[in-house]
Amino acid sequence: MPSSSAHLAPGVWGVVATPFTGSTLDVDEASLVRLVEHLERAGATGLTVLGVFGEAAQLSTAERRTVLETVADSVSLPLVAGATALGTAPVVEEALLAKEAAGDRLAAVMVQVNSPRPEVLALHLRAVHEATGLPVVVQDYPLVSGVRITSEALVAALRDLPFVAAVKAEAPPTPVAVAALTDALDAPVFGGLGGLGLLDELACGAAGAMTGFSFPEGLVACVDAWRDGGYSAARAAWSPYLPLVTFEQQPGIALAIRKECLRRRGLLAESEVRPPAASLPPALHEQLRRHVQEVK
Template sequence: MSKLTESAKGVYVIAPTPFDDGGAIDDGSIDTMVEFFLSAGADGLTIMGMMGEAEKLTQDESVAVMTRVMAAVADRVPVIVGVSSPGLASLVGLSRTAMDLGAAGVMVAPTPALRTDAQIKGYFATVADSLGPDTPFVLQDFPLATGVRIDASVIIDIIHDHPSCVMLKHEDWPGLSKISALRKASDVGGRRISILCGNSGLFLPEEMARGADGAMTGFAFPEMMIGVCRHAQAGDHDKARDLFDAYLPLIRYESQPGLGLALRKHVLAHRGIIANAALRRPGPKLAPQDIAEIDTLMDRQAKRLAALDAA
């Protein structure tokens, strides 16, 4: 598989890590999940991110998950591997393993201790130098999770200074103005990199209109994100918004902090994409009321989609 570049676009689905009831990695569900995402039209996959329960995996398990996903993908789309770690040695070691196994690139979030612009730029300079020029990396900007706020001007400096930074995983909130600032900078001669957006797709139509290249996030119906991005890239923002609106209540419900992954896995299991909705402990469990609400939202979503198709 070729390496990740600044021209990447479309939807890179954030893949959860499937487990069985006993907490073991479910290899069979990795295979069915990958096949579903690709058949739905995903342009790439991202594994072992913050919603992949990577922090609950041992080093050997992380390698096993990467190996299984790469085998299932079989070079059909690029795979990005989340390698964020408090320790640089761990980050670099996992990155090298990922690239050796066929990853297109790695994703790195800032460590929570970073506070000043100089510290943030220094950290990513160290990361870029340690990974080397042949390992493309994604800068994950997710202040709600990391506690690190990165100003657009700092991202512009990192892009300028480090050619191996080829993509921004944009998850600031509110952050639409940041996308506009980055695109304005590239329009006047700055280096343009790919911008894929997260936050469960909550702002995807607006992000695409601001100049984002697609989405890199999870949602139990990735076909929504794929459709929205394709409509927007074709210039039909009304169709993009109509499709997005049909899914919005479930997107909103799935975006609940602390419960979102459990909800997403429940729907993925309900759809037959994975065999089991289990999270590895510790993790929340859904109450009967949660499941009833999800069922209601999916029923109403199906009706909205039918009406949209009939229009």
């Protein structure tokens, strides 16, 4: 079966953090521009905006529009816009906002799995597509959605939906999920979770990574090396970054660590996160300095 023109291109789709500034934690548009321009220079295939690590759930509608318009005006990369809701009507509203703000730069809307029942999920995704005309990236991220679906049920839901642009597999063990999905679906499957399982996901058929990491050039180097030289080349390219990857992905504080890494790289002016996200514990500042120093 030939690939759909709606399918996302393989490679690295960088998940964009939303920078804030000042005591009121306003969206920092200047830092956002620096960040996405760096992602483009680093070789990202496209960008995922308003994802979980973009703190989209903590943004107002006006702020979401500002983020999308700023990113679209700053880089030429295709964009995927995340939807935070699980219900069909609010997802449609979020997707239409993204379509209005980003226009033809919008490659797809990313929609979370909202039910373990394939028939319910399929109806949801079809309704979103029909209401918006947009291709859909399906995100299986039970840690955030609270919904757990088997790979078999996910395949059953997606098999007959030609508008599915990609699947983002973030239900551990992700390599097993990637293998099952790539074996049964035509749509490309991307790993996430900050690149923790990237090598194994590529080995199981992943088209690349759709995730955030404070050194996106490392993600690009790994995926490019896999394509050109296979496992050994990809392992060599990714190994220098792995200590920071595991440090950055600590549960509960991963977002704060990543934003502080980005600040120390000069890409963000400030590294604050919006509540209820946790701030970076002072006990980790020195170890973070060591990690960043090692991969500069």
